[in-house]
Amino acid sequence: MTIQSTLSDVGNLGLSTKVDRAAYLLGLLSLRSELPSELAGLQEIRDRAFSVVRDRAIPSTREEEWRFTDLSGLLQVQFQNSAPSEIGFPQIESFLLPESTNSRLVFVDGVYAPALSAVDDLPDGVLVGNLAAGVQLFPKLYEHLALHPGGEEIFTALNTASFTDGAIVRVSQNQAIASPIHLLFVSTQEALCHPRALVVAETGSSVTLVEEYVSLAEGAYFTNPVTEIWLGENAEVRHTRVQRDSVAAFHIGKTAVSQARDSRYDCTAVSLGGKLSRHHLEVYQTGEQTDTKLNGLTIVDGDRLGDTHSLIALSQPYGTANQVNKTIVSDRAHAVFNGKVFVPKAAQLTNAAQLSRNLLLSPKARVDTKPQLEITADNVKCAHGATVSQLEDDEVFYLQSRGIEADQARKLLTYAFAIEVIDRISVASLRHALTQLVRIQSA
Amino acid sequence: MSDVILSVKDLTAEVDGNPILKGFNLEIKAGEIHAIMGPNGSGKSTFSKILAGHPAYTVTGGEIVFQGQNLLELEPDERAKSGVFLAFQYPLEIPGVSNVDFLRVSYNAKRKHEGLDELDAFDFDEVVQSKLTLLKMDPSFLNRSVNEGFSGGEKKRNEILQMALLEPRLGILDEIDSGLDIDALKVVASSVNALKKPENATLIITHYQRLLNYITPDVVHVMAKGRILKSGGKELALELEAKGYDWVLDSQAVGA
Structure with a gap:
């Protein structure tokens, strides 16, 4: 008898064994569609991701990274392939942003919906479209797509092995686009989908991005998105990520950001929905004097769980990073925050601050917060703190x-x-x- | 004879089981300004918080009658709506709530209580602008978060602005002068004087006589060890300033 099965921690493990969890993951993988011929250049990366996922299992709470986030509820839900719903403007009208009338991409159950999207009259040098079409106009996307560190993480790899289309936003050198670009991902049925977005802000460019997950269904669907953002030297990206999924849904999302020198990335991530939601937010500073600002808000009630795992990896001198993550937890809900900040020896004269603030509104509400700073540079300013309080x-x-x-x-x-x-x-x-x-x- | 606004009889109170007020008596009439002075730890601030209904204090005996009503039966918000206002010694910061929204919610709560229509943002702006003019305050106050990043003087002036809007029958100023330089003190004092009306009363809690150079009290009380030991006219404050508190405490000891 293994130690695993002697532990009577049924709540944590469900009835799952590692074999079950591996089989379930394979099941998810088997739902993927063929890669379209336009994206044939992605085949090698896709195959590699496939082999990563094939040998693994859905993580259990035994794994440090998933200690507080129990996925056994997911294993109870079976997904099947089904055609995306036919929906029209009336259904999504309330989600549209007047600022983005001509800079909007809509995906329905993970599938690009050109009739609902609008990308006319964009300035020269700005490409906003779906990946399958965008690859013709921007062949260099293969120099960016699925190339971030952290791609081996199980759900990121599952997305990379599965996605067949996605959003591409490319702002060429020194271009500044005033209208925010709205990426709207709509769920309409109990399905598994892998939304994918690639944002390339070239040297000296500036762009505002709104990435939003919304729902027309109350069911237990599973959204597993990955967004990659590349900032060239001195580029600026203002990113708002909004997760408004159904309160029965599973949402496990990744945002991976690479910042070249002198670039500025400002992210506000708001998580309101999901029976179980998790956001992995990873920022890699690759040049000097980069600036990273992360602001997060998670609101959970009922018996829902909201989890943010972030990483800010400084690597060069004069970098700055400022993070505030807030949670509001009521009823029997559970919020999790794990925030890593790495300040290696090369990252001298940097300034990093991280604050985790948590508001518990009921006696059974729970928060697990873990700020994690690893500093080996010796001439830096770093501050971190966590507060858990009632009113x-x-x-x-x-x-x-x-x-x-x-x-x-x-x-x-x-x-x-x-x-x-x-x-x-x-x-x-x-x-x-x-x-x-x-x-x-x-x- | 003027109406009695506040009558406190034989009040005893404790916090965490420690007695703080030990038989406290006070009567305030309409149009009067009273000052309670006393050394640190005498129970002055406790008394002001009990009047406003702070949950940390337990009243163990005696009574507080406010305009013929048993004040101790009322929740803090009901006391405020009935006309009790406490200007805090340490006003709290509320990041995320703009001062003007806070003032309007508060103002409308009182109007609703009085059976009046609530004011919308536009009509309220007119009211609040007139108060700002009266108190010579900068309108930029309104758009900042409540007390967030305010200087000590700004926080105290914001308390007075709230008092100006709510027009309480009884305004209690808890150490409104503490931490203020002389210029800020003059500004706050002149605002308090500008708000004085014959039908209202003011209770000033202070450690220092200095404030009373600018706001002239009708009655001065000396408080120590949870009780009022001596009451007199405004000259009593000057005597305290010159001689300190000890002589009152000593004479009490001899008399007892």
Whole structure:
């Protein structure tokens, strides 16, 4: 008898053995479609990812990276291939951003929907389209696609082995595009999909990106997206990632970012939906004086779980990194944050700060937070902290003493905690929409 | 004779089982300004928080009647809506909530309580602008988060702005002068004077006589060890400034 089966930790392991978890993963892999001929250049990378996944299993809570995030619920759900739904504008109207009328790509259940997308009148040097078409216009995409470190991570590899199309955004040298580019991924049915996006911001360019996952279905679908972002020297990318999946859905997503010298990457990631959601956010600074700002907000209630795993890898002198990750947890929900910051010896004169702030609104709410700084450089400024708190009596009392009822005071304080993150979003219509959502969720 | 606004009789209270107030008596009438002075730890600030209903303090005996109503039966927000206002010694910061939104929610809570229509952002702006003018405050105050990054003086002025909007029957200023330089003190004091009305009353809690050079009290109380030991006119404050608190404490000891 193995140690694994003597542990009676049924909640953690479900009824799964490693064999079951490997078989399940193979099942997911078997649902993939053929690679279209346009993307034939991807075949080798795809095969490599396939062989990575084939020999592995869905991780258990025994693995350090998945200690607090139990995937056994996923194993209960079986997926089948089905054709993407035919949907029209009326169904997605509420998700459209007026700022992105002509810079929007829509994917339905992982499949590009040209009729719902709009990429007319883009400035010269800006390519926004689907991968299968984009490869004709930007053959150099193979110099970027699926080449980030961390591609061996199981769900990233599953995506790489499975995706057949995706979004491509390329902003050429010194181009600045004013309209935000909206990548909208819509789920309509209980399916598995692997959304993929590649963003290449060349030297001196500037772009605002909105990546959004929304749902027209309440079911238990599984979205496994990977977004890769490459910033050339002195480029600037403002990225808002919004996960508004169904509260029954599984969402395990990856954002991988590489920053060349003098580039600036600013990310606001908001996670509101999902029965189980996890966001891997990995930023690799590859040149001097790069600047990274990460802001995260996760709101979970019921018995849902929201997990953020981030990595900021500094590597050169004069880099800066600033991260604030917030969670609001109510009912029996569970939030997880694991934030690694690497400051190796070469990264002298850098400045890195990380803060994890967590608000627990009920006695059974739970948060596991683990800031993890590894610093070997000796001439740097690094700060980190984690707070886990309930609403302070003194704060509630202050509002009450101004005539605001206790219940309303608590809601206002919760809202305020969340809105600090939302307020950083530069796209006004999205900021307003999320403000409304947060207002409702904290009511 | 003026109406009694606040009547406190034989009040005893404790925090975490430690008695803080030990038989406290006070009566304040409409139009009056009272000052409670006393050494640190005398229970002055505790008394102000008990009036406002802070949950950390437990009243163990006595009564507080505010405008004929048993104040101790009311929740803190109900007290505020009935006309009790406490300007905090340490106003809290609320990042993420703009000052103007906070002021409007608070203002409308009171209006609703009084059976009046709530004001929309546009109408409220008119009201708040008139108060800013009265208090000579910069309108940029409104768009900042509540007290976040405010200087000590700005926080205290923001408390006075709230008081100006809510027009309480009883305004309690808990160490409104602490941490202020003389210029900021003059500004805060002149704002308090500008808000004075014959039907309202003000209670000033302070450690220092300095504030009373700018706001003239009708009655000065000396508090120590959870009780009022001595009451008098405004000259009592000057006497305290000149002689310190010890003589009051000593004379009490002799008399006892």
